[in-house]
Amino acid sequence: MASRDVTSTVPWNEGVHDVALTELDEAGRTWLDEAQPFLNSLGLATIYDHPPATRVRIVVAVDQSVSVGFYREVRGAALFKLIEFVGFPTLIEGDVKRLLGDRGAQAASLLLLESPNRVDTLHGQGSTPITHDVIAELPSDPAECLASLGKQKRQQLPRYWRRLEREFDGQVRMEFVPARDIDISDINQLVAFNQQRMGALGKGDSTDQESRKQLRREGLTRRSGLLCKLMVRDSLVGGTFNYVHGEEAFLIVIAHDTAWEKHNVGHLALWKTIEHCIGLGVRRYHLFWGRKRYKNEFGGVDHVVSELIIARHRWLLPMWRFRRSVLRNGPRAVGWLKRKLRRTPATNAGDED
Secondary structure, rough: OOOOOOOOHHOOEEEEEEEEEOOHHHHHHHHHHHHHOOHHHHHHHHOOOOOOOEEEEEHHHHHHEEEEEEEEEOOHHOEEEEEEEEEOOHHHOHHHHHHHHOOOOEEEEEEEOOOOOOOOOOOHOOOEEEEEEEEOOOOOHHHHHHHHOHHHHHEEEEEEEEHHHOOOOOOOOEEEHHHOOOOOOEEEEHHHHHHHHHHOOOOOOHHHHHHHHHHHHHHHHHEEEEEEEEEOOOOEEEEEEEEEEEEEEEEHHHHHHHHHHHHOOOHHHHHHHHHHHOOOOEEEEEEOOOHHHHHHHHHOOEEEEEEHHHHHHHHHHHHHHHHHHHHHHHHHHHHHHHHHHHHHHHHHHHHHH
């Protein structure tokens, strides 16, 4: 899959353009969706993320290089106007400060995908690590990919696959479903597998919420989705759901039926997914948010994702951080309290006995 040279087709003249997304023409929408990396694309900003972006800032330089940032405007503490960028904008700090002035906003937040070789964050005290994107650089040959893994994984994966085939008379296969043919109910089955596992760990069931999220993203799935199903006979036992964009792929869901735990079907599905992506010309595979040992075992390298706050006045920074902490940690605290309350009656009943 060859990379696309899109610099000659930029549909804007040199200068700064700030446009409501509802006002974009077809050429602008296509360029922002196809010419931009997935993590800063129109599809991610309007379909994947929620609430969606409402505007885009486009800065076209003399040499036709382009910086882009999708954003939404919100009201924060004391009714200050705040700008939240969606995805990973390519605007520089000066562009953001100019945007704050143009839109009469007091502060902006944006995400940075940092180099794995950096110990400190890129912007000192204004930047806060919030998660990790674990990224695997893929070779051009699937066999080379397997050979690059650790000794244990190199031996385990083929052995588990052969054992599965032996136990079920060879009636084991991977089905790779392209975007146009994906049935959302299959993705939701993977989601249900994940929630089944969460339930076994004593965590809350968010199957309905996650299923609604997949339905909301259906437009993006129909354009960029890749569903990889591990089938035993005619039963779905595990798989992955991904987005493919240019030479990059993004793992959105990985799951397996807990009844098949001993067969390691989750890792088998991921292995076969990566091999298939290599065949499609994918060169970078994002195992996405949060560090997990299995991601590193599959060649992933941890990249810190930081949130950078740019404010017109330094005294606004503590207020912003407090607001973000409430938004991020509030739902977790509520979930913890609900789980605690659910367990309390059983505990009390045991005490009474």
